[in-house]
Amino acid sequence: MADQGKEVASQGPRALPHHAGHRERLRHRARMAGLHHLPDYELLELFLFRSQPQGDVKPIAKALLTRFGSLAAVLAASVEDLVTVRTEDTRGRTKAVGAETALDLVALHEVAQRVAKEPAARRPVISSWTALLAYVRVALQHEPREQFRVLYLDNRNQLILDEVQNRGTVDHAPVYPREVVRRGLEVSAKAMILVHNHPSGDPTPSRADIEMTKQIVQAAQALGVEVHDHLIVGREGVSSLKQLGLM
Incomplete structure (x- = not known):
């Protein structure tokens, strides 16, 4: 011992x-x-x-x-x-x-999204372009799978609803134009902004993106709803189809 x-x-x-x-x-x-x-x-x-x-x-x-x-x-x-x-x-x-x-x-990511969303929700979205871009980048810039969402706006361009319409694979998320517009009518939206991401990082619109946008614009116009823009988010930035003259 x-x-x-x-x-x-x-x-x-x-x-x-x-x-x-x-x-x-x-x-x-x-x-x-x-x-x-x-x-x-x-x-x-x-x-x-x-x-x-x-x-x-x-x-x-x-x-x-x-x-x-x-x-x-x-x-x-x-x-x-x-x-x-x-x-x-x-x-x-x-x-x-x-x-x-x-x-x-x-x-923590959800908190960051909500904080980024607050300025866009408090003011008209169109006149708060910087806040809008900051919000969509936080929400989608690093999303590993393609996601299609719609920002539904009232007649003063204020945000009514930000809704994920579809989640897909690394390079495709199915979108149904009639469903996008139908949901807008349900929430009494007067306008909408389409948003989706490219997990590849390159926000350049594809032919499918352009064609799908045209279909939604046509369906929405027939029912008196305006599509302000379609934003494509990638790690390299955000592309606006309206600014590119593609809608």
């Missing part, structure tokens, strides 16, 4: 993990220098501290950015895609994003 005691004593205090104190140091740096000075992975770490209250989250933050390519793309990812992200710590133990962390990240 005495020999055992000597052996334990000789081992000294247990070594602290390499990340001990990192959370407080990062929080202190954020308070002193400001959040805007933090790189994306550290900003993401700060958020992950709340979802994962123990352990080193830096590897997870970096793995998320590596997998999706940017902070905006991380927040735009689905729960199903987020939970597939895994990494290993220095001891070779696997760490995963987990369902709760994934839901928190998706919730």
Whole structure:
């Protein structure tokens, strides 16, 4: 027993993990220098501290950015895609994003969308072009699958409803012109703005985009509803079919 005691004593205090104190140091740096000075992975770490209250989250933050390519793309990812992200710590133990962390990240994206939407909803959409572009880019710029949505407007061009009409694959979302117009009549819309994304990143309109727009414009005009524009969102920017003279 005495020999055992000597052996334990000789081992000294247990070594602290390499990340001990990192959370407080990062929080202190954020308070002193400001959040805007933090790189994306550290900003993401700060958020992950709340979802994962123990352990080193830096590897997870970096793995998320590596997998999706940017902070905006991380927040735009689905729960199903987020939970597939895994990494290993220095001891070779696997760490995963987990369902709760994934839901928190998706919730943060929803908050960002609603904040971006507020200025567009408070003022006439047409006279708030900058706010409108900011909103559609937050909503769709990093969406991994094609999504078609419609902004329905009243007679003062204020937003009545932003509705996702269809979600599709990486390069196609089916659109039914009569359904788009029918929904407009249901919500008493006087005008609409069509919006969809190109997951490839290039917002250049395709022939199918142009033809589909013409069909919706014709169907809407027959019922007294105006189509103001069709915006195509990509990582490289936003294209306006009206500005391009394609509608």
